[in-house]
Amino acid sequence: MAIEVLMPALSPTMEKGNLTKWVKKEGDTVKSGDVLAEIETDKATMEVEAVDEGILGKILVPEGAQDVAVNTPIATILAEGEDASAAPAPAAKAAESAPSPAAAAAPVTPAPSAVAAPPQVTVQPDPEVPAGTEFVTQTVREALRDAMAEEMRRDGDVFVMGEEVAEYQGAYKITQGLLQEFGARRVIDTPITEHGFAGVGVGAAMAGLKPIVEFMTFNFAMQAIDQIINSAAKTLYMSGGQVHCSIVFRGPNGAAARVAAQHSQDYTAWYSNVPGLKVIAPYSAADAKGLLKAAIRDPNPIIFLENEILYGHSFEVPKLDDYVLPIGKARIARSGKDVTIVSFSIGMTYALKAAEELAKQGIDAEVIDLRTIRPMDVDAIVASVKKTGRCVTVEEGWPQSGIGAEIAAQLMDKAFDFLDAPVLRVTGKDVPMPYAANLEKLALPSVAEVIEAVKAVTYK
């Protein structure tokens, strides 16, 4: 049966082309790979190669033809012994259902469907701490180390790698003692090679291990961000659910003190933009411990953003054998009725101090600690704003496309009728972090700015 040769598409966007030259003549023998003709697109001249073997039967589109639509039959190829008058059959069964490239390239607008909506996930509340549980005072630093040690005892597939994590005991002493307990096989000093060791960690995770990759600071993770996003975050989706990455990327994020622009960036909003990642940024030691343990057990790639200044802050941590907190649940740090202040990580220090000051002035602020940035507990924010009618967000990151911007958009969408004032953002200033002490102070948010914003939204 004769086989039709169709005008091919040779780029993702090609719809038509010119047939500039026939290289083979009617009656020529062709085998697969032979050049049959040359066609010209808006970008280039390309060769059309034969896929099937036989004899070039009839040329259907002559040399010099302009604007030949893709998928137009341009010739027939005959099997041995067939003559040119044989009725051409479709090139392949495939051709029958071939959509035109134009149609294929056009944006597909799927019919509205109840199933094509983001799944609603219900996150369990924090586990109850049993009455009578002893609390111990711990720094965030100690809580993070305990979380790693407990999970490494529990699961032999968990290991930690990064710069100075082993023999030096951690640049910020978060991995103190881990080498002594777990040995060099599971506590691994890497060369200064963020892009490389992030990729090695993701590869090990694809093979089923559960790496904790420490970045000395998240500023240096910019060298590795391709592996974090393109390899870790997207592989589950691109593999149709086959290959997952159970990996935690952790380290200090945001401004420390007097280290200037390259060492003082808050990446929360960057990572929170990416589907396929979970992003956690705890404030208290108890949350740091419970959430890091949850992160290590989670089968997804997790960005765990710590804060250098908070490392030495002490908090009460429940003394429980296995304190694991839910990822994706905000915490009401302070109840109030007049305004909702939403923050996370070190932003909570400004928020809580401002709330104390405001209480003295007769304004009763509710303070929400997001703890997890992605998935964000929007329900908790909305529930609070439905009560208070006002919202101020606090973060050290830059204003444009920041976490506050996201919260404002969510509230417009889900609580517009409950708002009695515009949502206001208190953020880091829209500048690279300056070195000079006075300028650095100005670049960061302050308690006074939070108080000012609250007064503005409460019309006080």
Place this chain on the structure above:
Amino acid sequence: MAAKKTSPRTAVPSGPVPFTKDQDLEAYREMLLIRRFEEKAGQMYGMGLIGGFCHLYIGQEAVVVGMQMAMKPGDQVITGYRDHGHMLSTGMDARGVMAELTGRRGGLSKGKGGSMHMFSIEKQFFGGHGIVGAQVSLGTGLAFADRYRENGNVSVTYFGDGAANQGQVYESFNMAELWKLPVVYVIENNKYAMGTAVSRASAQQDFSKRGTSFNIPGEQVDGMDVQAVKAAGERALAFAREGNGPYILEMQTYRYRGHSMSDPAKYRSKEEVQKMRTEHDPIEQVRTRLLDGHKVTEDDLKKIDADVREIVNAAADFASSDPEPDVAELYTDILR
């Protein structure tokens, strides 16, 4: 472990052991499957059934087929975006690969990955990566996991002459040698990184020496000769498996087609391509051995050709008729 190793570059590798008739038949069939599959993929791209980018492996078949013949079950494979041949050679279903190219629900990634992003835990194939060079760090991580588990497996990490100039390749080389990871780096030098000839992009054009400053041994291999590939693969895999660390194989190969379907390949002459096709074609070399040396008949080979065509045609039919993914798939597989 960590025995003092000699550089195989200084040793003269013994010539490849000639294939038995059965080995030549296996190599012929496997390489032909890749070639016919890729030709069909090119045709289907022309018909608008395959979208986006489509990078064909035609000409390079001996590399993956020879390496696969040298590997053991459990060894992992990872590569870049010119990946259809690697998938077929690990035994991944041709129908599933083709249906992924057409973006259908029966594709190996349910239609959500496309030509450059397919995986198979069953066959230990870890992609299919679209970012040039990223797979080198990832493949080194697979080897890290092998070493961590002491499972005796080796990660076979493929990349091209173009990717060989990425920084993370050398970050990975350093860690692989430092930690003696069981990884074989297979550099498929097909002479062109998209449209840039090796001589225009690479200060050191002998890619087998790219690990020299890390003390990683390497050798250049005739990547058009499946026997030579298998022999070199066996040497490299044994070296890595025995705990000596990484090994580099520069496969000197050639792609007949453009970089992708929309590349007219004006940066090289027709004569250059034609010379490789007529004088060095990996499939023709085996075909000649089968007919002349092993006394296999034309009819025997025609039967193999017909079998392979049937597999490819069935894959194309499936990939054309299988429905697109259910719209509910839009929001699945983002988190586990």
